[in-house]
Amino acid sequence: MGYNWAGRPVRRPALQSIVQFAIRTAGRSDRRRRKEILVVDQLQHSQHDQVAQAVRGWFREPFESMGYRAETGTFGTYWNTGMVFPSPVAASDPTGFLNDLRTTYGQAKMMVCLDDSSLERQLRPALAAAGWSEGESEIFLAHFGPAQYGPAPETPVGIALQMEPVTEANLRDYALTGLIAFEDAEEEPYQETLAAEMARRRQELAGTGRGLMARVDDTPAGIMRWFEETPDIWIVGLAVRPAFRGQGIGSALIKQRLVDSYAAGRRSVIINVAVKNDGARRLYDRLGFADEVYRRVQLQSPNSS
Numbered sequence: 001m002g003y004n005w006a007g008r009p010v011r012r013p014a015l016q017s018i019v020q021f022a023i024r025t026a027g028r029s030d031r032r033r034r035k036e037i038l039v040v041d042q043l044q045h046s047q048h049d050q051v052a053q054a055v056r057g058w059f060r061e062p063f064e065s066m067g068y069r070a071e072t073g074t075f076g077t078y079w080n081t082g083m084v085f086p087s088p089v090a091a092s093d094p095t096g097f098l099n100d101l102r103t104t105y106g107q108a109k110m111m112v113c114l115d116d117s118s119l120e121r122q123l124r125p126a127l128a129a130a131g132w133s134e135g136e137s138e139i140f141l142a143h144f145g146p147a148q149y150g151p152a153p154e155t156p157v158g159i160a161l162q163m164e165p166v167t168e169a170n171l172r173d174y175a176l177t178g179l180i181a182f183e184d185a186e187e188e189p190y191q192e193t194l195a196a197e198m199a200r201r202r203q204e205l206a207g208t209g210r211g212l213m214a215r216v217d218d219t220p221a222g223i224m225r226w227f228e229e230t231p232d233i234w235i236v237g238l239a240v241r242p243a244f245r246g247q248g249i250g251s252a253l254i255k256q257r258l259v260d261s262y263a264a265g266r267r268s269v270i271i272n273v274a275v276k277n278d279g280a281r282r283l284y285d286r287l288g289f290a291d292e293v294y295r296r297v298q299l300q301s302p303n304s305s
Contacts, residue, residue, distance in 0.1 A: 045142065045144045045291050047268070048142075048291055048293060051268050051270070051291075052293040055270060059077060060072065060077050064207060065227075065229070066204065066208055066229075067204040067205070067207035073100075074087070074089050074100075075087055075090045075096070075097045076090055078104055078105075082110045082111055083110075083113055084101065084110060084112045084113065085113050085115070086112060086119060090123060091122035092122075094122075094123060094126035095126075097123075098126075098130055101301075109301060109303060111299070112298070112299045113298050114298075114299065115295065115296035115297075131302035132300060132301060132302060133299065133300050133302070134299060135298035137274070137275040137276075137295070137296065137297045137298065138273065138275065138295070138296055139275055140234075140270050140295070141270065141271055141281075141292055142232075142268045142269070142291040143258060143268060143269045143270070143287070143288050143289045144268050144291065156248035156252055159216050159217075160217050161214055161216055161221075161252060162215045163212055163214050163253070165210070165211070166201070166205065166211030166212065166223075168202075170213060171201060173220045174220070175194060175197040175198040177239075177241060178197065178201075178223045178237065178239055179193065180242075181223065181240055181242070182239050184242055186241065186243055207227075208227045208228045208229060209225065209226070210225070210226055210228060211223060211225050214249050214252065216247075221241055221243075221249055222238075222239060222240035222249040223237065223239055223253075224237065224253040224257060225237035226257065230266075231265070232266060232267055233266050233269045233270065234271075235257060235269065235271040238250055238253060238254065251287065254287055258288075270293065271284055
């Protein structure tokens with residue numbers, strides 16, 4: 001079966017449509033309040049099950065390839081970042097699970113990630129009763145492209161865009177650009193904040209983490225972070241500074257990663273997005289990220305903000 005530029009199958013009927021939904025808010029008496037109808041048609045690729053299993057496994061194995069540490073015990077897999085992926089034992093003994101979390105993390109912020117419907121039904125009430133609050137639910141969308149993706153994408157019209165891989169030499173610009181972009185403010189962060197961000201990104205680069213930075217007229221404008229979890233790529237961060245948005249830089253970064261990934265023989269490229277982030281989901285859908293391979297509900301500890 002062939003694929004078009006966006007990585008979608010040419011013979012669409014050969015795939016199974018798994019979800020289609022529409023969000024519509026429209027008041028007949030006030031058209032200005034009408035929002036665009038959002039229709040997301042997600043499809044299962046022939047390798048959906050293999051990729052879905054691989055993605056779930058990323059969060060269950062105590063490995064350091066991503067630049068972080070994780071330990072798997074009786075109640076689940078605990079990451080040093082505070083992310084927790086509970087096991088069925090946690091659902092059968094929620095009190096013991098909560099006590100174990102406090103013993104392990106103390107008063108640090110925690111995020112329990114529920115990616116199993118049965119675990120969610122059993123654990124959510126207990127966590128809510130203990131003061132845990134609803135965090136952002138996330139979905140992971142996979143892009144399956146052809147073996148030869150084609151030429152590199154064109155530079156967005158009207159700007160002089162250059163892309164460069166992240167190394168120690170440009171790590172400061174990379175970390176600073178990410179902080180500014182994610183904070184939605186063109187203000188320099190405190191030096192302590194920048195130093196901590198550089199340390200985190202350096203830790204990722206020491207593992208399977210990689211980065212790409214876009215410059216416009218030699219000024220850092222946007223960044224992308226990903227992990228190379230063979231045979232798949234996981235894009236974990238994409239951000240453009242406020243002053244450079246609306247120029248196609250984010251799309252250009254994604255397209256470049258797709259080109260490079262398939263040229264290297266990767267099976268898929270995966271990106272995660274908040275369920276409620278309709279704008280990002282529309283963008284990713286246009287670029288061919290059409291197969292939902294993983295979903296999780298996140299609950300924050302009472303001392304999280």
